[in-house]
Amino acid sequence: MFPAVRAMLPHLGAPEGTEVGDHPLAAGMVAAMEDVRGARARVVTALGEGHPVPESLRVPEEAPVWVGFGSSQPTRQKVLSNYQHGSDWVRLFADAANSPVRARLLSLSRDGATAHLNALPMGGFVLRPAAAVIAVCLQLGAAVPLVREVSAVGTGRCTCGEVVDEFGSHYLACNMQGMFAYRHDAVQDVLYEMLRKVFDPASVKRTHVYHRSYSPRWRPDITVLNYDGRGRHLIIGVVVGFPCARTYVEGVTPHKLVPFVVEVFGGLGVQAKQFLQDCCLRRQDRLGPEGPRGLPSASS
Numbered sequence: 001m002f003p004a005v006r007a008m009l010p011h012l013g014a015p016e017g018t019e020v021g022d023h024p025l026a027a028g029m030v031a032a033m034e035d036v037r038g039a040r041a042r043v044v045t046a047l048g049e050g051h052p053v054p055e056s057l058r059v060p061e062e063a064p065v066w067v068g069f070g071s072s073q074p075t076r077q078k079v080l081s082n083y084q085h086g087s088d089w090v091r092l093f094a095d096a097a098n099s100p101v102r103a104r105l106l107s108l109s110r111d112g113a114t115a116h117l118n119a120l121p122m123g124g125f126v127l128r129p130a131a132a133v134i135a136v137c138l139q140l141g142a143a144v145p146l147v148r149e150v151s152a153v154g155t156g157r158c159t160c161g162e163v164v165d166e167f168g169s170h171y172l173a174c175n176m177q178g179m180f181a182y183r184h185d186a187v188q189d190v191l192y193e194m195l196r197k198v199f200d201p202a203s204v205k206r207t208h209v210y211h212r213s214y215s216p217r218w219r220p221d222i223t224v225l226n227y228d229g230r231g232r233h234l235i236i237g238v239v240v241g242f243p244c245a246r247t248y249v250e251g252v253t254p255h256k257l258v259p260f261v262v263e264v265f266g267g268l269g270v271q272a273k274q275f276l277q278d279c280c281l282r283r284q285d286r287l288g289p290e291g292p293r294g295l296p297s298a299s300s
Contacts, residue, residue, distance in 0.1 A: 144168040188221050188238050195236075198279045198286075199224050 144167065158164050160174055188206065195204045203225040224234035268276075 184221075184238055191236065191238065192222055194279065195222060195224060198283050199227055203227070 158170055158174055162170055162174065164170050192204065192206055205223045205225065206221060220235045221238045222236040224236075226232070227234040
């Protein structure tokens with residue numbers, strides 16, 4: 001039922017012939033993936049204090065984990081999206097006492113917030129099986145198998161001293177972990193390749209990326225030289241915000257920047273969405289009526 005997990009067994013150090021249920025980490029992944037089946041319905045029921053869940057959101061128990069929300073079910077996706085972005089969903093969580101839960105709700109309620117788990121990504125940006133499981137668990141607020149294993153061993157604390165729970169939220173915001181810059185660089189990669197198709201490739205610059213001493217806050221992430229043909233430069237700063245973090249520092253700059261903001265749970269900022277649309281139009285103008293319409297990156 002979960003061939004992706006079975007295929008990972010050799011990479012987890014399991015002897016040949018090992019079954020998924022015999023390996024603790026693999027079994028934990030399967031359990032988490034099974035939790036995802038109908039997890040939205042259970043989360044809504046629990047946090048909504050008994051409010052009924054629409055039948056359209058329920059996933060049959062015998063269905064594979066991805067069927068309910070996969071790209072092969074556009075009708076169910078549409079119903080889910082309409083409900084999740086509607087006033088009923090907001091009212092359902094209005095009385096939630098947990099601040100991170102409310103923050104997660106607002107992030108998931110943004111337009112297009114769950115599209116990244118339903119879209120078919122470009123070949124070079126396909127998630128590995130384990131990463132896909134972790135992404136879904138983080139989005140749903142379910143326990144992350146790998147983090148559950150780590151937190152159960154040793155001190156259960158991050159290198160920064162904070163307690164790490166099985167839901168893994170701390171890893172998304174901690175600036176002492178590699179994940180702090182990983183998501184930023186992943187967004188930058190897609191945006192950089194997209195801009196090279198929209199503008200003259202030689203004019204699109206990114207400096208010091210992937211260098212150990214590089215910090216995303218030191219200089220613009222991407223610069224497009226003479227983007228309008230009138231000597232003006234386009235400066236883009238990629239910001240990945242975490243709505244469940246304890247603190248949020250608002251950056252102040254004297255320059256006019258194009259902010260490209262994406263939240264951990266998938267929501268795009270208004271200006272970022274407008275920027276993608278402008279890039280699509282510019283690309284279409286360059287290719288003419290016979291060229292392909294739109295950009296794959298814009299939808300994923």
